[in-house]
Amino acid sequence: MGHHNLDELRDKVDGLNTKILDLINERTEIVQEIGKVKEKQGVNRYDPIREREMLNFLKEYNKGPLPNGVMEHIFKGIFMSALEIQEDEQRNTLLVSRKKKAEDTIVTINGEEVGNGVPSFIFGPCAVESYEQVSTVAQALKAKGQRLLRGGAYKPRTSPYDFQGLGLEGLKILKRVADETGLAVVSEIVTPSHLEEALDYIDVIQIGARNMHNFELLKEAGSVNKPVLLKRGLSATLDEFINAAEYIISQGNDQIILCERGIRTYERATRNTLDISAVPILKQETHLPVFVDVTHSTGRRDLLLPTAKAAIAVGADGVMAEVHPDPAVALSDSAQQMDLAQFDEFYNSILDYLKIHA
Ligand code: PEP
Numbered sequence: 252m253g254h255h256n257l258d259e260l261r262d263k264v265d266g267l268n269t270k271i272l273d274l275i276n277e278r279t280e281i282v283q284e285i286g287k288v289k290e291k292q293g294v295n296r297y298d299p300i301r302e303r304e305m306l307n308f309l310k311e312y313n314k315g316p317l318p319n320g321v322m323e324h325i326f327k328g329i330f331m332s333a334l335e336i337q338e339d340e341q342r343n344t345l346l347v348s349r350k351k352k353a354e355d356t357i358v359t360i361n362g363e364e365v366g367n368g369v370p371s372f373i374f375g376p377c378a379v380e381s382y383e384q385v386s387t388v389a390q391a392l393k394a395k396g397q398r399l400l401r402g403g404a405y406k407p408r409t410s411p412y413d414f415q416g417l418g419l420e421g422l423k424i425l426k427r428v429a430d431e432t433g434l435a436v437v438s439e440i441v442t443p444s445h446l447e448e449a450l451d452y453i454d455v456i457q458i459g460a461r462n463m464h465n466f467e468l469l470k471e472a473g474s475v476n477k478p479v480l481l482k483r484g485l486s487a488t489l490d491e492f493i494n495a496a497e498y499i500i501s502q503g504n505d506q507i508i509l510c511e512r513g514i515r516t517y518e519r520a521t522r523n524t525l526d527i528s529a530v531p532i533l534k535q536e537t538h539l540p541v542f543v544d545v546t547h548s549t550g551r552r553d554l555l556l557p558t559a560k561a562a563i564a565v566g567a568d569g570v571m572a573e574v575h576p577d578p579a580v581a582l583s584d585s586a587q588q589m590d591l592a593q594f595d596e597f598y599n600s601i602l603d604y605l606k607i608h609a
């Protein structure tokens with residue numbers, strides 16, 4: 252019974268630490284195996300009853316001097332860490348994940364390659380109001396060599412008494428203008444029942460912020476052969492946004508553009524708060540092209556240009572903005588659409604910005 256000196260005791264602690272660590276790692280590997288078996292069986296990975304049973308058993312087994320409360324705390328941490336590792340792994344196996352596919356996905360619309368490193372643009376009115384209105388904007392876009400025209404035929408409005416869009420008639424107007432100008436059309440579809448019919452008229456299916464959680468619509472859009480512009484929900488986390496895109500890609504359609512359009516916060520200076528860091532995060536986490544809709548993000552004409560520059564600076568693949576021949580009389584979003592002169596100025600400034608930073 253020799254007495255130990257401090258160094259000897261510390262060596263023992265170091266040895267125990269590595270033993271504990273080895274054991275936790277061994278445990279983690281086994282838990283990962285259990286996770287794989289559960290995944291094959293289609294059962295939930297987290298099992299709170301099993302966790303309770305393990306803790307009860309350990310409490311009875313505990314010989315001290317560690318009090319049960321402390322022991323429980325430590326083991327809960329061990330349980331949690333295994334679960335977190337599994338969740339990370341699951342996220343990496345998503346079809347939209349950059350871990351699953353390293354190369355950027357390029358979405359090709361009407362010869363325009365979205366996501367090829369050169370920023371793209373989608374311009375057009377908030378809503379389709381008439382042939383003349385859409386045609387006027389389309390001619391202005393065409394004159395600038397632009398290829399992507401937007402316009403809502405089905406408008407999800409806050410009030411049911413506000414203009415709801417021209418519906419199928421609006422899609423027909425878009426198609427007519429597309430045929431006349433060679434522009435491709437981006438338009439929102441709000442319900443799976445409109446989708447098949449709409450395919451004859453549009454080139455890109457837009458899924459709006461209010462429908463990002465409409466899983467049936469996401470699945471339908473995933474099973475057709477048309478690019479999808481998916482907007483982030485008004486209060487959706489990026490994780491939810493990414494999972495919404497996963498709903499689409501899981502049905503076979505990988506032609507997806509993600510679009511940050513501002514989220515709801517307490518700030519009232521802008522209509523929504525543009526979550527600019529969403530862009531580099533989405534670019535890191537997924538292989539999909541990312542757009543920023545500066546119109547709905549800000550709801551302010553004076554902020555369209557600076558936010559568009561910011562979007563490009565942080566790596567966005569493109570920018571969406573609303574243009575209307577006469578915003579003052581627009582049937583929706585009249586405060587934030589650009590008229591043709593403002594569009595001219597916006598466009599030239601963006602081109603200058605791109606040249607300087609090329
Ligand atoms: C739109 O782009 O027409 C629109 C309604 O935007 P959001 O769905 O982002 O509100």
Ligand code: MN
Pocket residue numbers: 377378547573583584
């Ligand atoms: Mn709008």
